[in-house]
Each structure stands twice: as C-alpha cells, then as structure tokens.
Amino acid sequence: MLPASLRHAGWTRATFYTLLGIAFSYALSLGARAGFDYDPLLDGESVLQIALIAAPLFFLVGIGCFDYWFYWASGRPARPEDHSGHGAKSWKSYFYVNTDHKVIGIQYTVLSFFFLLVGGLMAMLMRAELAQPGRQFVDAGTFNGLFSVHASILIFLFIIPVFAGLANYVLPLMIGAPDMAFPRLNALSFWMLPVAGVLMMASFFAPGGSFASGWTAYAPLSNTAPIGQVFFTIGVQFAGAASIATALNFLVTIITMRAPGMSFFRMPLLVWANFSTSLLVVIATPFIAASQFFVLLDRGLGFNFFNSAQGGDVLMYQHVFWFYSHPAVYIMMLPGFGIISEILAVKSRKPIFGYRMMAFSLLAIVVLGFTVWAHHMFVSGMQEWIRVPMMITTAIIAVPTGIKIFSWLATMWRGVLKLDTPMLFALGFLTMFTLGGISGVMLAMIPLTIHVSDTYFIVAHIHYVLFGGSLFTIYAGVYYWFPKMTGRMYDERLGKIHFWMTFVFFNATFAPMHLIGVQGMPRRVADYADQFAGWNLAISLASFALGISTLIFVYNMVVSWRGGPRAVSNPWRALTLEWQVTSPPPVFNFDRIPTVVGGPYEYGIPGAVHGILHDGAEVTPTPAGTAAQPSKE
Amino acid sequence: MGGETRKPRREAMLLTAAIGLVLSAIGIVIGLWIDWFPIQGSTQAEDIDTLWDVLVICSVPVFVGVTAVVLFSAREFRQKPGEEHLDGPPIHGNTKLEIVWTAIPAVMLIALCGYAAVVLSNIEEAPASGQEDRVAVTGEQFTWTFEYTAPDGKKFSTNQLYVEQGKSVKFDVRSKDVIHDFWVPQWRLKIDAVPGVTTGYRVTPTRTGVYPVVCAELCGLGHAFMRQSAHVLTPARFDKWMTDMAAKKAAGAAPAAGGTAAAGGETAAVDGKALFTDGNGDATACGACHTLADAGTEAATGPNLDEVLAGQDAAAIKTSIIDPNAEISEGFGEGIMPPNYGETLTPAEIDALVKYIADATKK
Numbered sequence: 002m003l004p005a006s007l008r009h010a011g012w013t014r015a016t017f018y019t020l021l022g023i024a025f026s027y028a029l030s031l032g033a034r035a036g037f038d039y040d041p042l043l044d045g046e047s048v049l050q051i052a053l054i055a056a057p058l059f060f061l062v063g064i065g066c067f068d069y070w071f072y073w074a075s076g077r078p079a080r081p082e083d084h085s086g087h088g089a090k091s092w093k094s095y096f097y098v099n100t101d102h103k104v105i106g107i108q109y110t111v112l113s114f115f116f117l118l119v120g121g122l123m124a125m126l127m128r129a130e131l132a133q134p135g136r137q138f139v140d141a142g143t144f145n146g147l148f149s150v151h152a153s154i155l156i157f158l159f160i161i162p163v164f165a166g167l168a169n170y171v172l173p174l175m176i177g178a179p180d181m182a183f184p185r186l187n188a189l190s191f192w193m194l195p196v197a198g199v200l201m202m203a204s205f206f207a208p209g210g211s212f213a214s215g216w217t218a219y220a221p222l223s224n225t226a227p228i229g230q231v232f233f234t235i236g237v238q239f240a241g242a243a244s245i246a247t248a249l250n251f252l253v254t255i256i257t258m259r260a261p262g263m264s265f266f267r268m269p270l271l272v273w274a275n276f277s278t279s280l281l282v283v284i285a286t287p288f289i290a291a292s293q294f295f296v297l298l299d300r301g302l303g304f305n306f307f308n309s310a311q312g313g314d315v316l317m318y319q320h321v322f323w324f325y326s327h328p329a330v331y332i333m334m335l336p337g338f339g340i341i342s343e344i345l346a347v348k349s350r351k352p353i354f355g356y357r358m359m360a361f362s363l364l365a366i367v368v369l370g371f372t373v374w375a376h377h378m379f380v381s382g383m384q385e386w387i388r389v390p391m392m393i394t395t396a397i398i399a400v401p402t403g404i405k406i407f408s409w410l411a412t413m414w415r416g417v418l419k420l421d422t423p424m425l426f427a428l429g430f431l432t433m434f435t436l437g438g439i440s441g442v443m444l445a446m447i448p449l450t451i452h453v454s455d456t457y458f459i460v461a462h463i464h465y466v467l468f469g470g471s472l473f474t475i476y477a478g479v480y481y482w483f484p485k486m487t488g489r490m491y492d493e494r495l496g497k498i499h500f501w502m503t504f505v506f507f508n509a510t511f512a513p514m515h516l517i518g519v520q521g522m523p524r525r526v527a528d529y530a531d532q533f534a535g536w537n538l539a540i541s542l543a544s545f546a547l548g549i550s551t552l553i554f555v556y557n558m559v560v561s562w563r564g565g566p567r568a569v570s571n572p573w574r575a576l577t578l579e580w581q582v583t584s585p586p587p588v589f590n591f592d593r594i595p596t597v598v599g600g601p602y603e604y605g606i607p608g609a610v611h612g613i614l615h616d617g618a619e620v621t622p623t624p625a626g627t628a629a630q631p632s633k634e
Numbered sequence: 635m636g637g638e639t640r641k642p643r644r645e646a647m648l649l650t651a652a653i654g655l656v657l658s659a660i661g662i663v664i665g666l667w668i669d670w671f672p673i674q675g676s677t678q679a680e681d682i683d684t685l686w687d688v689l690v691i692c693s694v695p696v697f698v699g700v701t702a703v704v705l706f707s708a709r710e711f712r713q714k715p716g717e718e719h720l721d722g723p724p725i726h727g728n729t730k731l732e733i734v735w736t737a738i739p740a741v742m743l744i745a746l747c748g749y750a751a752v753v754l755s756n757i758e759e760a761p762a763s764g765q766e767d768r769v770a771v772t773g774e775q776f777t778w779t780f781e782y783t784a785p786d787g788k789k790f791s792t793n794q795l796y797v798e799q800g801k802s803v804k805f806d807v808r809s810k811d812v813i814h815d816f817w818v819p820q821w822r823l824k825i826d827a828v829p830g831v832t833t834g835y836r837v838t839p840t841r842t843g844v845y846p847v848v849c850a851e852l853c854g855l856g857h858a859f860m861r862q863s864a865h866v867l868t869p870a871r872f873d874k875w876m877t878d879m880a881a882k883k884a885a886g887a888a889p890a891a892g893g894t895a896a897a898g899g900e901t902a903a904v905d906g907k908a909l910f911t912d913g914n915g916d917a918t919a920c921g922a923c924h925t926l927a928d929a930g931t932e933a934a935t936g937p938n939l940d941e942v943l944a945g946q947d948a949a950a951i952k953t954s955i956i957d958p959n960a961e962i963s964e965g966f967g968e969g970i971m972p973p974n975y976g977e978t979l980t981p982a983e984i985d986a987l988v989k990y991i992a993d994a995t996k997k
Contacts, residue, residue: 141855141856141857141858141859142855145852145854145855145857213854213855214852215852219812219813219851219852221811221812221813221829222812222813222852222853222854225811225812226854309829309830309831310829310830313830314830315813315828315829315830315831316828316831349711349722350720350721350722351721351722351723351724351725352724352725352726354725354726354727354728355726355727355728355732356726356727357727358727358732380815380824380825380826381826381828382807382825382826382827382828382831382833388754389747389751389754392747392750392751393744393747396743396744396746396747397740397743397744399739399743400736400739400740400743403735403736403739404732404735404736406700407735408732410700410703410704410707411725411728411731413703413704413707413711414642414703414707414711415640415641415642415711415722415723415725416640416707416711416722417640417711417713417717417720417721417722418707418708418711418712418713419713420708420712420713428704428708431700431704432697432700432701432704435696435697435700435701436697439693439696439697442689442693442743442746443686443689443693445747445750446685446689446746446747446750447750447751447754448681448682448685448750448753448754448757449682449685449686449689449750451682451757451822451823451824451825452671452682452819452822452823452824454824454850455815455817455824455850455851456850516668516670519670519671519686520670520671520672520819521672521819521846521848523817523848523849523850525852525857526857526858527858528858528859529858530846574719603724604721604722604724605721605722605723605724605725606724625721626719626720626721
C-alpha cells in the first residue's frame with residue numbers, strides 16, 4: 002500500500018509521477034532503440050525528446066488534474082460532488098488543483114504576470130546588449146535565444162492566458178452563472194500553463210542553448226537547431242491545448258449558462274469579446290499545433306515535411322503557422338477591446354455608443370481575421386497573385402477596428418469622465434492602439450512592406466499593438482477588477498504614477514524604432530551598424546525606465562492586496578452583475594441565479610438596473626445615476 | 635450644477651478643431667521633413683518613397699483627430715466636484731454617424747490599396763527595352779555568393795555584388811540551407827532566399843557607390859554578420875570589371891570550377907597580409923572576424939588565430955580556410971565561417987594566405 006502522500010493529489014505525488022515519467026522515457030527510448038538495433042543504445046537527446054512530452058503529462062496526473070475522470074472511467078465511486086474542491090481556504094489553495102473559476106482566474110492572472118516579469122527581464126538584457134554596437138554581455142546564440150524566449154513567453158504565457166484569467170474570474174459573474182461550464186477542464190487548462198512556462202524557461206539549460214529561431218520558429222532553421230528548439234515545439238503544444246480547452250469552456254459557458262433574461266444583446270461587451278476570441282482560438286489554434294508537430298516529426302522521426310531536398314515544402318510551414326498566428330493577434334486584442342468597453346462605459350457614465358455595431362464588428366474581425374495571414378509573407382517568395390487580395394483584406398479589417406475606436410470616442414462624448422487609473426490606461430490604449438493600427442495599415446501596403454519587413458519598424462508596430470494595445474488594456478482591467486478580485490482597493494496615486502511613467506517611457510522606447518527600422522536596421526540582430534548607435538542608446542535608457550515603472554505596479558498590487566483599504570461591493574457604481582455581489586464574491590457567486598431585465602450599460606436612465614438579485618433585502622443592485630438634463634437638440 | 639446639459643461649449647470645440655488642423659499640418663510637415671530612408675539608390679526606391687509620403691499625409695490627421703477627441707473629452711467632460719452621482723445623457727447610438735464612419739474609412743483604404751497596387755506593378759515591371767542583366771544569388775550560412783555569366787558564356791562567382799548603374803538587373807535568389815533574405819536597403823527591395831524554390835526581384839540602380847547587402851531573415855548564429863557589399867558601377871567600369879573577372883577566373887579557375895590549374899608565377903604578386911586584413915574586394919577579409927596579432931586585427935566573431943593555429947602546419951591551415959567546418963574550435967559554432975573561400979579566392983591567393991598565416995602564428 003502506497004503512503005497517503007503518494008495516493009492523494011498534491012505536490013509529493015506530482016514529483017513522484019514526474020520521476021515515473023522520466024523513467025518511462027528512458028524505458029521507451031531504450032526499448033525502441035534496442036528493437037531497431039541502434040547504436041549507442043542510450044541516446045540522451047532521444048530520451049529528452051520523449052521526456053519533454055511524457056514528464057509533463059505524468060506531472061498533470063500527479064498533481065491531480067485527472068483524478069475525478071479516472072475514478073469515473075474506472076467505475077470506482079467518484080467522489081460525491083460536495084464542491085469540496087471549491088474556493089480558496091488560504092493562500093496555499095492557489096498552489097493546488099482547484100475547480101472554482103475565481104481561484105483559477107487568480108492563478109492564471111498571477112502566474113501570467115510572473116511570466117511578464119520574466120519576459121520583461123529578458124527584454125532588459127537585450128536592451129543592455131543593444132545599448133552599443135558590437136558585443137557587450139551576451140554572445141549571438143544567447144541573444145537569439147533571449148528574443149525568441151522573450152516573445153514566446155510574452156505571447157503564449159502572458160497576453161493570451163492573462164486575458165483568459167481575467168475573463169475566467171469575471172465572465173461567469175457577468176452572465177450570472179455559478180461557475181464555468183466545465184470546472185475540471187478549467188483546472189486542467191490552468192495547470193498546463195506552468196508546464197509550458199517551465200519548458201520554455203528551462204530551454205536555456207539545454208545542451209546547445211535555448212531555442213533561438215524566433216517565436217516564429219521558421220523551418221528549416223528550427224529543423225536543424227539544437228535540442229533547445231524542442232522545448233518550444235512541445236511547450237507551445239501545452240500552451241495551445243490550454244488555450245483551446247479554455248475557449249471551449251467559455252463558448253459553452255456563454256451559450257448555455259447565461260442568467261434568465263440575458264439575451265445575446267444584453268451581454269456585456271466583455272462577454273461578446275471573449276465569445277469572439279474563443280471562436281478564433283478554437284478554429285485557429287490547431288494550426289499552430291500542427292505546424293509544431295510537423296517540426297517535431299521532422300526532427301524526431303526523420304519526416305521530410307520541410308526538407309526541400311526530399312520534396313518538402315518550406316513555405317508550407319509559414320502558411321500553416323500564420324493561419325494561426327495572424328488570428329492570434331486578434332486573440333491577443335479582442336478581450337482587451339472588451340475590457341475597454343466595460344471601463345469606458347462605467348467611467349464615462351454613459352451607455353456604449355452603437356452597442357450592436359460593437360458586437361458585430363467583433364464578429365467581423367473574427368471572419369476577416371482568417372483572410373489576411375499571408376500579409377506576413379509578402380517577401381517570402383510565395384505565389385505572387387495572392388499578395389494584392391491579402392493587402393485589400395488587411396486594409397479592410399481596419400474598418401471594424403475603426404468602428405470600435407469611433408464608438409468609444411462617442412461613448413465618452415458628453416459623459417461624466419472619471420479619470421482614475423483604469424480610465425487613464427483606457428485612454429492611453431485608445432491613442433497608442435490607433436498608432437499601432439496606423440502602422441498596421443502602412444504595413445498592409447506591399448511595396449512599403451518589401452522595404453520594412455524584418456526591420457525595427459516591425460518591432461515598433463508589434464509593440465504598439467501588443468504593449469500600447471494589449472498590455473494597456475490588461476493594466477486597465479487589472480486595476481478595474483482589483484477591488485472585486487481581492488476585496489481591497491489599490492493605491493490610486495501609485496496607479497497614476499505607474500500610468501504616466503509607462504505611457505511616457507513606452508513611447509520613448511518604441512517610437513524611435515519606427516525611424517531606425519525605415520532607415521534600415523534589421524531586427525533580431527545582436528550587433529548593428531554604427532549609424533544606429535545614438536538611437537539605440539536612447540531606446541535602451543528609456544526601456545530601463547519602462548522596466549522600473551513595472552515595479553511600481555508590482556509594489557502597488559502586492560501592498561494593496563495585503564493591506565489596502567477594504568473594497569465595497571461596487572466602488573465604481575457599475576451596472577454589470579459582477580459588481581452586485583460582495584468583493585470578493587461568495588464561493589458560489591449568487592445564492593440564487595439573478596434575473597436580467599435590461600441592457601448592461603443603461604447609465605443616465607434614472608433607476609435603471611441590469612439584473613435583479615434574489616438574495617434578500619440587504620443586497621440590491623446599484624441603479625444608474627441621474628442623467629444630466631437632456632439637451633434640447 | 636443646475637442647467638448642466640453636458641453639451642460641449644461651441645467655442646471650445648471650434649478651438650480644438652482649429653488646433654487639431656494646425657497640429658495635423660505641422661505633423662505632416664514634420665513627417666515629410668524627417669529623413670526616414672537611407673539613400674535613394676534605385677528607380678524602385680523613388681516609387682516606394684513617394685508611397686510613404688502619401689501614407690504619412692493620410693496617417694497624421696487620423697492620429698491627431700483621435701487624440702484631439704480624447705484630450706478634449708478628458709478636459710471638457712471631466713467629472714467635477716459635486717458630479718459624483720451624475721450620469722451622462724443615455725445616448726445609445728446614431729445610425730447615420732455609424733454609417734459615415736464605416737463608409738469613409740472603407741473608401742479611403744480601398745483607394746490606398748489601389749494606389750499601392752499600381753506602385754507594386756510599377757516596381758516589378760520588366761524594362762521596356764528588354765535589356766536586363768541576370769545575377770544568380772545564393773544564400774547559405776552565413777554568406778552570399780553571386781554568380782555571373784560572362785559575355786563569352788562562362789560562369790564565375792564572386793562574394794561581392796557588382797551591378798551596372800541605370801540598367802535593370804534581375805536576381806534569381808536561392809538558398810543552400812535555411813531561409814535567408816536578400817536586402818539592399820538603399821534599393822528598398824528584399825526577398826527571401828528559400829531552400830527548394832527560386833525567388834527574385836529586379837532593380838534598376840540609379841546611384842553609383844557601395845551599399846550593404848543585408849540578410850534580413852533570421853538564419854542562425856551568424857545572422858547579424860551576414861553582410862556583404864553591393865557595388866554599383868558606371869556602365870563603362872562595369873564592362874571593364876566583367877572583362878577582368880572573366881579573364882581572371884579563366885586564368886586561375888577555382889578548384890571547384892576547373893580542376894587543378896596551376897597558379898603559375900602569381901604567388902609572388904599576392905600579399906598575404908593585405909589579403910588577411912582587407913580581403914580581395916571579393917572575399918571578406920579574415921581580420922573582420924579573427925584576431926591575429928601580426929596583422930593587428932582584433933575581432934571575436936571567430937577564434938583567435940594566434941591561439942588556435944599556433945603550431946599548426948600549412949596543410950591544416952589550408953583545410954581550415956577551405957573547409958572551416960572540418961574542425962571547430964571549442965566555444966565556437968559550426969557553420970559560422972563562410973564555407974566558400976575555396977571558390978571566392980584563387981588558388982594563388984589561398985597559397986599566399988596560408989603562407990602568411992603559417993608564418994605569423996609561428997612567431
């Protein structure tokens with residue numbers, strides 16, 4: 002009989018199972034090599050490739066993600082559903098498998114921010130190296146590894162999951178549901194993330210160094226790279242599987258678990274945004290999984306997908322990769338659109354201008370997002386005729402995006418604007434994302450892209466979209482829901498300092514990159530021509546200040562969470578349902594499912610409420626305030 | 635705050651609009667004034683730079699407009715003391731306005747696409763005269779090789795690119811290993827070199843001079859150092875270069891191309907040290923990547939030759955030059971040193987170089 006610690010889910014069993022997984026990898030490798038009469042019998046890389054897949058799976062079993070399903074499948078009595086796994090009893094609960102969407106939301110968000118700091122630190126190292134031409138701190142291989150892991154971590158382990166984390170927390174509350182549709186699947190999705198993160202970070206210790214072929218991992222460079230590449234290939238599979246499972250969960254939750262009265266057109270736009278994002282994820286993510294499986298098969302089992310000498314097709318990798326990775330840009334943007342819609346309506350005290358167009362423009366982006374991928378390949382040598390059609394669709398996708406920008410501006414118009422930290426980040430997002438969108442339209446123009454592709458102009462564009470766009474919305478969302486998630490208020494003064502430092506040094510860091518890119522500085526190089534030295538030094542100095550501004554945020558979050566003033570249920574006087582319950586909400590969100598009786602943003606209509614709670618007299622939904630007098634138009 | 639309708643003050647709106655117009659104008663002037671691009675070195679660059687100017691003119695007002703509305707709202711509609719429980723008017727939308735801000739950007743964007751498509755077709759158009767040079771460009775980790783066909787039909791390769799001013803040249807771009815990208819910033823043109831596929835572009839250089847050939851697609855450890863030069867020569871000088879090269883390559887045919895042609899009495903004419911520090915105008919200088927005390931070079935891309943070659947005989951040194959991956963010094967990666975010196979140096983040059991390095995490392 003095994004000791005209790007090895008029978009029950011937890012870290013001891015997870016460690017034990019991980020070791021079992023490694024032993025299994027040795028056995029499988031030795032067995033297969035013996036069967037084929039290979040010499041030497043023991044091959045480290047062969048074992049490592051198997052272990053990279055097997056050890057994480059064994060870990061997930063050990064930590065307890067599959068316990069219920071295994072009990073059920075084997076016909077043993079499944080544990081009675083007393084929801085004993087629900088809710089966090091202390092901070093330690095966050096380190097174990099938990100099925101409460103609020104616990105998972107916080108696990109997701111905090112872990113993602115940890116990866117933001119890791120990825121940001123790598124950016125600091127790169128900027129230190131780039132402060133002067135020539136070689137300062139790291140060699141070419143390490144530098145290639147730094148930017149590859151920086152991008153991979155921040156895309157796959159920060160932006161995508163942090164949005165899933167925030168939505169995990171607030172989305173069920175917003176639609177009046179007690180939890181997500183599949184709580185156990187939700188827990189499994191979360192636990193695949195630390196696996197992916199550990200794989201990507203551990204790649205630096207692999208023989209031959211970390212993966213260094215960029216986050217795009219173009220074949221055949223990734224086919225021939227040292228074993229560190231496989232850490233990316235397999236890490237992406239785990240992050241992708243987590244992403245797909247969460248998206249399915251969101252779709253089913255949104256479709257089947259809305260409170261009575263919440264029609265699709267009474268859903269808050271954050272819900273619409275995550276509905277759209279989840280459609281993108283479910284359709285697109287299998288493609289990046291495929292692209293990485295091709296590489297894995299080429300490397301591990303001698304397939305020739307990308308070996309042109311054996312009839313392989315190198316350009317196929319890029320088509321399959323970008324068929325996911327372009328929609329991925331919207332996967333990293335649409336949830337942010339949702340956050341901004343929530344904040345602008347509440348902080349402007351006005352209904353969203355053109356609500357239906359806002360929802361339809363999200364769906365338009367989903368559809369158009371699948372028709373533009375080859376604009377990443379204008380200089381790839383693909384068939385030439387496809388370029389102009391892809392240029393047109395790429396330009397046209399700016400139309401629904403423009404609708405959103407103009408509608409947000411109109412939402413603020415004549416409102417009562419509360420310029421606190423979430424709102425400042427929302428306004429910062431509006432201006433910075435517009436710049437990123439403008440450089441995006443420029444990049445749609447093929448003749449210009451022929452010159453600026455693979456230069457710092459691209460680096461500038463993507464950071465205006467993902468930092469000035471996505472990260473600003475993430476900051477806005479974290480400040481906005483911080484009182485709900487922690488039950489504490491953050492420090493407003495520090496929040497504003499954080500915003501202004503981030504805003505100023507973000508621009509000081511990334512704006513000059515447009516210029517040096519057009520002037521001809523290629524991206525992904527550790528060394529550059531002397532003519533770019535002045536700008537690069539300025540950029541590096543600004544980036545260090547940008548890094549410091551992040552520490553202000555971390556300090557504010559940690560200190561406020563531990564000892565900030567208690568938050569009331571609804572500090573922002575918002576109408577949406579998550580603000581009608583206590584901060585933080587009760588374990589099962591609502592004692593009884595609320596009834597939705599109106600739109601989510603009926604500000605200015607005296608006494609209007611979005612939903613009615615049935616929890617007793619002490620909790621009544623906050624009604625909208627008094628409108629300014631209607632004008633005599 | 636009785637009587638507050640939250641209608642923006644008309645004069646404030648007019649003022650903001652006026653400031654916005656002025657700032658747009660200033661922004662456009664600055665955008666056109668900034669020296670964005672490297673030197674304009676081809677007819678294609680002229681078209682692309684004009685497209686950029688048009689894009690700047692269209693973009694600045696969009697950004698200024700959005701920012702102006704944000705700043706105006708933040709100032710004019712800000713929550714004032716006493717308004718903590720005030721809401722804005724419940725305006726849910728305006729169909730006319732929404733149609734306008736859907737239609738106008740759509741028309742503008744389609745128009746820009748039309749213009750860009752015209753530019754694209756112009757820069758890719760074959761010359762009307764039909765007169766065009768052809769150069770085969772091959773990328774490999776981490777160097778470019780350029781192959782020409784001399785007027786007598788013989789082929790020869792160089793490690794530097796030479797083209798003729800004012801005449802269209804078509805490049806056929808290939809790769810031996812991974813994806814590279816053949817870019818000359820002064821021409822504004824680039825294309826990936828893809829294994830298994832022949833890609834390419836055509837350019838009509840307009841300015842003589844020496845410009846960098848840059849690999850723009852991440853291709854491995856030596857990516858940042860995959861740089862060569864494009865020499866744009868006047869037609870007369872280009873013809874002379876072509877004749878000279880054809881003659882030189884015929885005389886001292888590289889082993890790969892023409893067997894074991896003896897070097898003749900040329901060895902004495904080649905200065906090994908100069909070759910080491912300056913290259914031959916065709917092959918990259920050794921000293922660009924290697925430290926060698928005797929030559930006074932200091933570089934750390936490749937191993938320090940004073941250390942790794944000390945005590946090596948001439949044969950080993952020759953192998954290291956012609957087949958650099960045969961033996962790799964500790965701490966350095968395989969495939970960083972171009973493997974094509976056997977083609978881009980003549981046998982006489984290789985012998986002179988081996989002799990010089992052997993002498994220099996014996997000291």
